[in-house]
Amino acid sequence: MTKNQELAAEESASEVIESELREEAVSETPTGEELNLLLEDARAKADEHWDQLVRSKAEVDNLRRRHERELENAHKYALDRFVNELLSVRDSMELGLSAFSVGDTDVGKLREGIELTLKLLTDVMEKFNVVQIDPEGKPFDPELHQAMSMMPRDDVPPNTVVTVVQRGYTLNGRLVRPAMVMVSQAVA
Template sequence: MSTESAKQTESNASVPDEEALLEDASASRSGDAEGDRASAAQTPEELQLELAAARAEAESLRDQALRVRAEMENLRRRHDVELEKAHKYALDSFVRELLQVRDSLELGHDAALAEGADIAKLREGTELTLKLLGDVMDRFGVASVDPIEQPFDPEFHQAMTMQPRSDLPPNTVVAVMQKGYTLNGRLVRPALVMVSQQAS
């Protein structure tokens, strides 16, 4: 066999058989046609059943969405009610504690109005009431600002007047006219103070 003849034979072998290609295409068209016929072969009753099933599923999903929406709305309402109660009754426990201080003050007041009131006992009762009030305030994070002989701090003190002093460094609190108070470290009222200045 010549070289040219061998090349021709090799070329023929690499080219797909035209008849085989035609058969494959025909089989593919035949399969598609059978699928179309099978789809088209569904009866109206079958189509009605499929439509009813799709509608039922859509209705079920709609019901689920409505239930979730209603649940979220109820949750929001409950949250709003609880938040309103929290704001309204936030001081409930503080007021309960404060009532005993008022009771003590009323008892002291009534004792002071009585004839022949004992001043020593009144003083003792007043001291006990002040201690009771201090304990209540401590429990709720209320602390006094009483900065006597401490450096002046504009964050917590308000200077009302200056006093020349040679025994203390300048800008030292020499007198507290009114105590300040903090609530959990946050200033509620500054202390009104007298501050030292260098004596001339």
């Protein structure tokens, strides 16, 4: 074959390949109806995703509002049980006070009533983890005690609590009120 014949053969081969590629491209190109179906499918998926987004957002908003409401109620009614328990202590104190109004009151019975009321109050406080700090005879602890004065003493080691002026309390291990105490110091 001559060079011209080779060139002509290559051109005809490339034309055949190009025409085959055009036919494939035409056969792969979707028709208008297929495009409409694809568009409708895409719109349906987009609508579904939008609906899921809106529902998820509404659910998150509802959860947030419910959580805020529950937190507000927890703050508002946190002491409800404690107050309910304290009412029996108040009732007992009112009964004791009304016993004083009667002319022939027995002091022994009044003392017994006051002791029972104090025990009732102590039980209520223990039920709610309010613990009394009674440091008498123990080393002074500035975390739990407040020193009112120092007393020179030689019968106890220095920095020992010798007198409790006012007891302290903790609530669930956290200091509510320090114990007011008198602390020993070495005799000069």
